[in-house]
Every structure is written in C-alpha cells, then in structure tokens.
Amino acid sequence: xxxxxxxxxxxxxxxxxxxxxxxxxxxxxxxxxxxxxxxxxxxxxxxxxxxxxxxxxxxxxxxxxxxxxxxxxxxxxxxxxxxxxxxxxxxxxxxxxxxxxxxxxxxxxxxxxxxxxxxxxxxxxxxxxxxxxxxxxxxxxxxxxxxxxxxxxxxxxxxxxxxxxxxxxxxxxxxxxxxxxxxxxxxxxxxxxxxxxxxxxxxxxxxxxxxxxxxxxxxxxxxxxxxxxxxxxxxxxxxxxxxxxxxxxxxxxxxxxxxxxxxxxxxxxxxxxxxxxxxxxxxxxxxxxxxxxxxxxxx
Amino acid sequence: xxxxxxxxxxxxxxxxxxxxxxxxxxxxxxxxxxxxxxxxxxxxxxxxxxxxxxxxxxxxxxxxxxxxxxxxxxxxxxxxxxxxxxxxxxxxxxxxxxxxxxxxxxxxxxxxxxxxxxxxxxxxxxxxxxxxxxxxxxxxxxxxxxxxxxxxxxxxxxxxxxxxxxxxxxxxxxxxxxxxxxxxxxxxxxxxxxxxxxxxxxxxxxxxxxxxxxxxxxxxxxxxxxxxxxxxxxxxxxxxxxxxxxxxxxxxxxxxxxxxxxxxxxxxxxxxxxxxxxxxxxxxxxxxxxxxxxxxxxx
Numbered sequence: 367x368x369x370x371x372x373x374x375x376x377x378x379x380x381x382x383x384x385x386x387x388x389x390x391x392x393x394x395x396x397x398x399x400x401x402x403x404x405x406x407x408x409x410x411x412x413x414x415x416x417x418x419x420x421x422x423x424x425x426x427x428x429x430x431x432x433x434x435x436x437x438x439x440x441x442x443x444x445x446x447x448x449x450x451x452x453x454x455x456x457x458x459x460x461x462x463x464x465x466x467x468x469x470x471x472x473x474x475x476x477x478x479x480x481x482x483x484x485x486x487x488x489x490x491x492x493x494x495x496x497x498x499x500x501x502x503x504x505x506x507x508x509x510x511x512x513x514x515x516x517x518x519x520x521x522x523x524x525x526x527x528x529x530x531x532x533x534x535x536x537x538x539x540x541x542x543x544x545x546x547x548x549x550x551x552x553x554x555x556x557x558x559x560x561x562x563x564x565x566x567x568x569x570x571x572x573x574x575x576x577x578x579x580x581x582x583x584x585x586x587x588x589x590x591x592x593x594x595x596x597x598x599x600x601x602x603x604x605x606x607x608x609x610x611x612x613x614x615x616x617x618x619x620x621x622x623x624x625x626x627x628x629x630x631x632x633x634x635x636x637x638x639x640x641x642x643x644x645x646x647x648x649x650x651x652x653x654x655x656x657x658x659x660x661x662x663x664x665x
Numbered sequence: 666x667x668x669x670x671x672x673x674x675x676x677x678x679x680x681x682x683x684x685x686x687x688x689x690x691x692x693x694x695x696x697x698x699x700x701x702x703x704x705x706x707x708x709x710x711x712x713x714x715x716x717x718x719x720x721x722x723x724x725x726x727x728x729x730x731x732x733x734x735x736x737x738x739x740x741x742x743x744x745x746x747x748x749x750x751x752x753x754x755x756x757x758x759x760x761x762x763x764x765x766x767x768x769x770x771x772x773x774x775x776x777x778x779x780x781x782x783x784x785x786x787x788x789x790x791x792x793x794x795x796x797x798x799x800x801x802x803x804x805x806x807x808x809x810x811x812x813x814x815x816x817x818x819x820x821x822x823x824x825x826x827x828x829x830x831x832x833x834x835x836x837x838x839x840x841x842x843x844x845x846x847x848x849x850x851x852x853x854x855x856x857x858x859x860x861x862x863x864x865x866x867x868x869x870x871x872x873x874x875x876x877x878x879x880x881x882x883x884x885x886x887x888x889x890x891x892x893x894x895x896x897x898x899x900x901x902x903x904x905x906x907x908x909x910x911x912x913x914x915x916x917x918x919x920x921x922x923x924x925x926x927x928x929x930x931x932x933x934x935x936x937x938x939x940x941x942x943x944x945x946x947x948x949x950x951x952x953x954x955x956x957x958x959x960x961x962x963x964x
Contacts, residue, residue: 373735374701380731398731399698402673422763424734428727432679432697435723436672453763460759464721464752466802503765 367403368628369655371593371607372425374398375632379656380425381570383589384409387510388491393417394508394568400429401436407657412440416487418494419450420570421505427454431461434469442471449476449486449496451504480504483581497581499572501606507570507578509585512563520558525551564662567622570629573602574612579620587662588622589654591629595639598631610640614647624665626654666702667927668954670892670906671724673697674931678955679724680869682888683708686809687790692716693807693867699728700735706956711739715786717793718749719869720804726753730760733768741770748775748785748795750803779803782880796880798871800905806869806877808884811862819857824850863961866921869928872901873911878919886961887921888953890928894938897930909939913946923964925953 368379380397384404391414393400404411411433419427427450437446448454455475462468476486478496487494491513496506517539524533532542532551542551567582570591582588593607602609608616610627617625625648630637637653644651652660667678679696683703690713692699703710710732718726726749736745747753754774761767775785777795786793790812795805816838823832831841831850841850866881869890881887892906901908907915909926916924924947929936936952943950951959 373738374731375704377701377705379701398728399701402676402678402698405674406676424730424760424764428731429697431723432673432727439672457759457763460756461723464756465723 367400367407367409367656368395368397369630369637369653370397370425371629371631372423373632374425376635377656378630379403380428381420381629382429383568383654384414385510385566387512388489390415390489390492392494392510395420395426395570396429396433397425398428401433403656404433412437412442415444415447416494417446417448418496418506418508418568419448419454420499420507420568421451421501421503422453422457423503423571426571427457430454431458434458434473435467437471438467438469442469445472445474447474447476447487449478449494451478451480451506478506480506495581497578499569499578500575501571501573505571507572507581508568509565509582510568511565511585514563515560517553517557517560520556523556525556564665566662567620569616571607573606574608574616576616576619579616582616582620582622584621586622586665587624587626587660588617588620589626589628590616592627592640592644593629593631595634595643598633601631610643610651611647614644614651617644617648617651623650624660625651626660627651628654666699666706666708666955667694667696668929668936668952669696669724670928670930671722672931673724675934676955677929678702679727680719680928681728682867682953683713684809684865686811687788689714689788689791691793691809694719694725694869695728695732696724697727700732702955703732711736711741714743714746715793716745716747717795717807717867718747718753719798719806719867720750720800720802721752721756722802722870725870726756729753730757733757733772734766736770737766737768741768744771744773746773746775746786748777748793750777750779750805777805779805794880796877798868798877799874800870800872804870806871806880807867808864808881809867810864810884813862814859816852816856816859819855822855824855863964865961866919868915870906872905873907873915875915875918878915881915881919881921883920885921885964886923886925886959887916887919888925888927889915891926891939891943892928892930894933894942897932900930909942909950910946913943913950916943916947916950922949923959924950925959926950927953 367382370378381395382400383394385392483497499505565585567585590613592610592613594602666681669677680694681699682693684691782796798804864884866884889912891909891912893901
C-alpha cells in the first residue's frame with residue numbers, strides 16, 4: 367500500500383503492506399495514510415488482527431493512531447496485537463491521553479527484541495519470526511512461514527468403503543493398523559505429498575548487511591528496501607539504506623525466487639532505474655508499488 | 666485538503682485547509698495525509714510558516730508529525746509556528762524522542778487559550794484570533810482578518826508634478842500642508858476609498874452553539890462543520906457535532922456571505938444531502954471538498 371521512503375512523493379505512500387495468510391490479515395508497517403490506502407484498495411481493515419512495526423521512524427508507523435481510531439469508531443471487539451520495538455506504548459499512550467480516548471478493544475503490545483531473531487507469532491498454519499536489521503534506529507525484519515502442510519488423500523488410491531475415521535487418520539498422516547497390530551494401510555501409499563509451504567521475508571529499513579542472509583535464506587519471496595540507485599550509494603551509506611543493486615545481491619545470496627523492491631526515495635520520479643539496476647543482478651525483481659498484489663504460492 | 670470527519674471514507678481525507686493570505690500560507694488543522702494532499706494539489710508545503718490545530722482529536726492533527734519530518738528532510742530553515750491546545754508539545758516530544766530525531770528548524774509551539782478569544786497572530790496585513798468551540802475536547806476556532814487597507818491614490822486627480830514625498834504622504838492617508846500650515850491637499854480629495862478587508866472564520870469541531878456567533882459575526886466566509894444531516898441529529902448531539910441545518914442557521918445568524926461545509930461523516934457517500942439541507946436555510950452554502958479553492962476577495 368506504500369512504496370515510498372521517508373518523503374512521500376508522486377502519489378506514493380509511506381511503507382505499508384497487507385499479507386493474507388490463511389485468511390489472517392497481517393499488516394506490515396503502517397505509514398501515514400495506510401487506512402486510506404486500505405479503503406482505496408478495498409482491503410478489510412477490520413479483519414487485521416496483527417500489526418508488525420519494523421521501527422519507530424515516522425514513515426513506518428504514523429498511520430497507526432488513525433487506523434486504531436477508525437477501528438474504535440467501527441466498534442471493533444477483537445484484540446489487536448501490535449509487534450514493535452520499544453517506545454510505541456509510550457507514543458500511543460500519550461496520544462490517547464491527550465485525546466481522552468479509550469479504545470473499545472484491547473490492544474496487546476508485544477515488544478520486539480531488536481538484537482536477535484525470535485518467534486513472535488505462532489498460528490496453527492504459520493509462524494512469524496522477527497530478526498534484527500541494521501538501521502539508524504532499532505529495527506526488525508519479519509519472516510512469515512507457512513507450517514508444513516499435511517499429506518493429501520490420493521482419491522485414486524483410497525480403498526472403497528474405507529470408514530471415515532480411517533480416512534481422517536490417513537489425512538492426519540497416520541499409518542493404519544488392525545486390532546492385532548498388523549499394518550493395513552501405509553500412509554504414503556494412499557496419500558500425495560503435502561503441498562509446498564511458502565515463506566516471505568520483509569527487510570526494511572536496512573543498510574546493506576550480509577548478516578541478514580542467515581535469517582532469510584531460502585524464503586520464497588523477499589521484500590528488501592531499495593531506497594537508492596548505485597549512483598547515489600554515498601547517500602545510502604550515510605542514511606543506512608540500501609541501493610537496488612544491494613537488494614538484488616542479498617536476494618541472490620539468500621537464494622530466493624523473487625525480490626520485491628520498495629521504500630523508494632523521492633528523488634526518483636520514474637522507478638524504472640531502480641528496477642533495471644536490480645534486474646541486472648537478479649532478474650526476478652519487481653517493484654512493490656501501491657495497489658500491486660503478489661501471489662506467493664504461485665511463485 | 667480534507668473534508669472528512671473522524672473516519673476517512675470515499676477518498677475523503679481528514680480535516681486540513683490551506684489559506685493563502687498576502688502570500689503567507691497558513692495551514693488550518695492537519696489530519697492524516699495532509700502532506701500527501703499538499704503534494705497532490707501542488708501546494709507549497711515549505712512555505713507554510715503557521716499551523717493552527719483546533720484540537721487534539723487524531724483527525725485534526727495526525728498529519729502533523731509526518732509533515733514536520735518532511736520539512737526536516739527538505740532542510741527547512743525558517744521557524745515554524747504551531748498553535749494548538751495544550752498537549753501537542755507532549756505528543757511531538759514523545760515521537761521525536763523515540764525516533765531519535767532533532768528537527769533542523771525551530772518549532773515554536775503556542776498554547777491556545779480554549780476558554781476565551783485571543784489574538785494569536787499579528788501580521789502586517791492580517792490578524793488571527795482564536796475562540797472557544799464547544800466539543801468533547803478543548804477546541805478552538807480561528808478567525809483570519811485582513812487589516813484595514815490604505816486609501817488608494819486616484820490617478821485622475823493627482824496634481825501634475827507632485828513631489829514623490831507628498832505622493833507617499835497621500836498614499837499613507839495624510840493631508841498635506843504648506844510650510845505656513847495651510848491645507849494644500851485634503852487626502853480624500855485625491856484618493857479613493859480603501860479596498861475592502863476580508864475575513865474568514867473556521868469552526869470545527871463544534872456542537873451547535875450560538876455563543877460562537879459573537880466571535881464570527883460579520884465575517885465574509887464561515888467554514889462550519891456539518892458532520893450530519895438533521896435526520897441523524899441524535900448522533901450530532903451525542904458526539905457534540907453539528908448538522909448541516911445547524912451550520913446554516915449559524916451562518917445566517919452571523920450574517921456571513923458564504924458558508925463552507927465540511928467534516929462529513931463516513932455514513933454519507935453522496936454529500937448532496939448535506940448541501941441541500943444547508944442551502945434550504947442558507948442558499949450561499951458550498952461543500953469544502955478536496956481540491957476546491959475559494960477566492961474570498963471575490964465573494
């Protein structure tokens with residue numbers, strides 16, 4: 367929903383992405399205007415139960431208070447979980463105090479460890495890990511991983527008349543024995559391999575840092591900030607951001623299938639220079655621009 | 666730049682208006698996304714020296730931190746004056762602390778008196794007064810008034826060969842005497858009356874409140890919030906907002922020339938219901954929607 371760096375420009379918005387993972391909607395960063403972008407792209411604001419804030423630079427969280435207030439005015443009831451480096455509680459509490467507001471739902475703030483990778487969310491179908499990024503403020507990336515999926519019943523091989531309880535057992539990956547303990551059905555003879563599990567890594571904001579490869583190695587898709595082109599590398603060094611070439615280098619070293627680029631500086635009206643620079647090193651690069659959807663299970 | 670009430674909807678943004686008064690750009694309220702709207706309408710963000718925040722509900726100030734940060738990244742040098750009820754210093758300081766940022770320009774915070782009208786800005790060509798509004802939080806309206814303008818030299822009546830010093834004296838409204846003290850030129854014989862001075866009043870957010878008429882009486886143009894239609898009057902009572910009919914009633918009683926309506930509830934997709942309701946009582950009503958410019962000196 368937002369592909370812009372710190373200064374929004376040319377209709378681009380600050381960082382915000384929405385992930386639909388097994389019908390859970392996960393918001394990753396929440397730059398100013400995120401709630402308007404959710405509405406603009408007809409995305410289900412009220413179904414977001416988890417928000418991940420990478421760090422406390424304004425372009426990554428300033429859309430949060432307005433989003434929370436809109437959820438309140440829409441009479442949200444479910445708990446909302448927010449994962450952020452230390453400080454967000456202070457910011458939100460100060461704002462709520464001065465607006466004399468008490469949200470009608472529970473906000474559960476989870477403070478991120480910005481020094482080491484941690485499991486921060488375990489869902490029946492997926493996990494989310496945080497890991498440290500190298501930026502001016504304590505900052506985390508996030509990895510979203512589907513858990514291994516069950517083997518699937520092979521409809522062509524199921525014995526006719528198999529009782530439902532045994533079908534469920536096969537679905538659950540079990541071998542089936544008779545009462546005397548003899549193997550009746552070996553699971554893998556009647557099932558197909560599980561569908562692949564997918565993964566997505568979010569890396570923003572960060573200087574070029576090969577330390578992060580250990581965390582994101584082998585993820586299917588990586589989002590990596592690409593604030594500058596190589597010609598402006600000095601600016602990237604100074605601000606602890608990355609160039610498109612550096613993002614591509616990380617993607618290549620991490621063995622990913624696709625690289626998404628974002629957090630573009632306002633100095634580039636036309637983003638093709640960034641895309642071309644990345645594709646020269648890593649052809650499977652894309653611009654993660656406003657309104658664009660990527661289907662990770664199809665990659 | 667923003668005509669929406671608390672929940673932005675249908676592409677409408679939260680409250681924000683830009684006033685150009687003798688080439689000073691004054692920002693009135695600064696809802697989320699104001700900096701994007703400034704860019705969208707090609708308005709000069711860096712020339713804003715005064716920002717007036719009516720109250721500390723999020724939809725009236727959440728665009729401020731991002732705007733300040735963008736000014737910082739654009740290397741602003743001039744002081745920036747912000748007028749707000751108590752609390753904004755606390756909010757901004759907390760955010761700056763956690764983002765480890767120090768703006769490269771001076772922010773001068775002026776705390777508004779929310780109990781009585783006050784002169785808050787005196788400029789060579791205009792004044793700005795605040796006055797209390799009746800809302801859930803301490804809240805101020807603002808009145809922008811051009812000072813009386815000088816009489817204008819009547820080119821058809823100026824005596825030929827009049828020395829420039831005497832021309833300036835006439836321009837300054839003086840009568841001209843000879844050394845013996847005899848009246849040579851009576852000012853009004855050689856000058857035209859001054860052009861009219863204009864005024865604009867901003868009233869948001871407020872319940873219907875006839876107390877505010879004393880403050881805005883006779884202003885050329887009044888902006889008055891019109892969050893609801895009369896059919897939803899109970900909602901207006903509960904939330905201390907106004908209906909379009911109430912805004913029109915205030916405009917009529919204040920003897921204004923034009924009424925601008927805004928702060929529309931998300932429950933109305935089509936705003937014509939609000940406009941029609943106001944016009945039935947006060948025909949010179951307009952919707953102050955995104956991108957719309959009103960030329961007050963032509964009204």
